[in-house]
Amino acid sequence: MSLKIAVFISGRGSNLNAMIQAISDKRLDAQIQCVVSNDPEAQGLVIAQQHGLQTFALPHKGMKRREHEEKILEHLAQYELDFVVLAGYMRVISAEFLKRFHDERGFYRVINIHPSLLPSFPGVSGYEDAFNYGVKVSGVTVHLVDEEVDKGIILAQEPFPRFPDDTLSTFCARGLSVEHALYPAVLQQIAKEGVSLIPKKQVEKVT
Numbered sequence: 772m773s774l775k776i777a778v779f780i781s782g783r784g785s786n787l788n789a790m791i792q793a794i795s796d797k798r799l800d801a802q803i804q805c806v807v808s809n810d811p812e813a814q815g816l817v818i819a820q821q822h823g824l825q826t827f828a829l830p831h832k833g834m835k836r837r838e839h840e841e842k843i844l845e846h847l848a849q850y851e852l853d854f855v856v857l858a859g860y861m862r863v864i865s866a867e868f869l870k871r872f873h874d875e876r877g878f879y880r881v882i883n884i885h886p887s888l889l890p891s892f893p894g895v896s897g898y899e900d901a902f903n904y905g906v907k908v909s910g911v912t913v914h915l916v917d918e919e920v921d922k923g924i925i926l927a928q929e930p931f932p933r934f935p936d937d938t939l940s941t942f943c944a945r946g947l948s949v950e951h952a953l954y955p956a957v958l959q960q961i962a963k964e965g966v967s968l969i970p971k972k973q974v975e976k977v978t
């Protein structure tokens with residue numbers, strides 16, 4: 772099944788670009804119906820427009836979260852969407868918004884990529900926090916989004932090493948290249964097989 776997605780961004784858009792490339796290389800069977808941003812100056816919007824994608828930019832300043840999200844939802848109503856794909860979208864998504872993407876299996880069809888091995892280093896500066904902590908191994912996480920920030924069910928994780936001579940910048944660049952491979956691959960797996968869920972709370976005990 773070709774996955775119909777809306778990609779939400781706030782900035783650079785390198786993950787969006789990786790998806791566009793993966794679609795064009797036929798590594799990802801998806802259609803980006805719309806690129807949404809809360810920042811009309813986001814570099815990723817230029818990338819989207821260069822590739823002929825539809826964009827919708829709506830600054831959130833001066834608007835209540837609810838009102839901002841409602842306007843985005845109104846815009847998205849014209850598309851048939853399988854998933855909302857967050858790629859550097861710097862706004863928390865409300866429970867009301869998530870409910871509109873409810874899946875009958877009890878999750879929301881909203882997915883995110885986070886720049887750390889969750890549950891370590893949640894929040895807005897995953898790479899910086901992991902680097903400053905002095906980790907030897909870090910990684911990236913693709914997860915479903917739920918009402919709690921950075922706590923949704925994990926779909927995939929990919930580790931990468933931190934080398935002794937790394938600077939924050941070389942460390943982030945290594946992570947970002949891992950993101951660019953992992954996010955399209957996870958989306959492709961969903962396109963092929965749907966979401967395979969590993970429940971968060973295991974009841975089994977290891978003896």
Ligand code: GRF
Binds near residue numbers: 782786787950
């Ligand atoms: C990525 O590091 C992603 O993991 C995080 O925000 C960053 C977005 O980068 N959520 P880009 O806009 O895709 O280049």
